[in-house]
Amino acid sequence: MPTLFIDPGRLSQELSLEEPRYDMDDAGSLVVAWTEIGTLWAQVEPIDAGVRWLGEQALPEATHRITLRMRRDITSAMRLRKGNRIFQILTLHDPDESGRYLVCRVREEVQ
Numbered sequence: 001m002p003t004l005f006i007d008p009g010r011l012s013q014e015l016s017l018e019e020p021r022y023d024m025d026d027a028g029s030l031v032v033a034w035t036e037i038g039t040l041w042a043q044v045e046p047i048d049a050g051v052r053w054l055g056e057q058a059l060p061e062a063t064h065r066i067t068l069r070m071r072r073d074i075t076s077a078m079r080l081r082k083g084n085r086i087f088q089i090l091t092l093h094d095p096d097e098s099g100r101y102l103v104c105r106v107r108e109e110v111q
Contacts, residue, residue: 006067006101011041015066016081017074034079042068044082046107062108064089070094070102080106 019032025031045065052061064087066080080087087106095103 006095008107010043013042013044013069013082015040015042015044015068015087017078018079018081019069034081038070038082039077040071042066042080044087046064060110062110064108066104066106067095068102068104070099074102077090080104 003079016036017038017040018036021033021035023031023033025060032043043066045067047063047065049062051058066087076089076092078082078089080089087104087107088109089104089106091105093103095101
């Protein structure tokens with residue numbers, strides 16, 4: 001596979017990498033708290049915006065492609081944050097299998 005050229009200068013947006021921590025509240029319900037485990041520099045590119053249906057409720061949805069330097073500890077259970085914007089990781093892949101970069105397809109949680 002040919003090596004893909006990604007301009008490292010385009011990784012200009014600082015994002016926080018967060019992982020979920022699960023705990024039980026006083027009523028015995030599962031509570032998820034997000035903990036920042038690091039910051040990274042990335043390129044965020046919008047892909048699509050539209051509506052996702054949940055039952056009969058329309059939910060706005062925006063998807064993005066986020067390119068960052070390779071980190072082998074990132075999983076799809078984690079999320080990325082930029083200020084108040086939250087990006088849920090849907091897929092991860094190495095675009096040219098060189099181990100240099102990681103491309104994440106994410107869904108922005110529109111509030």
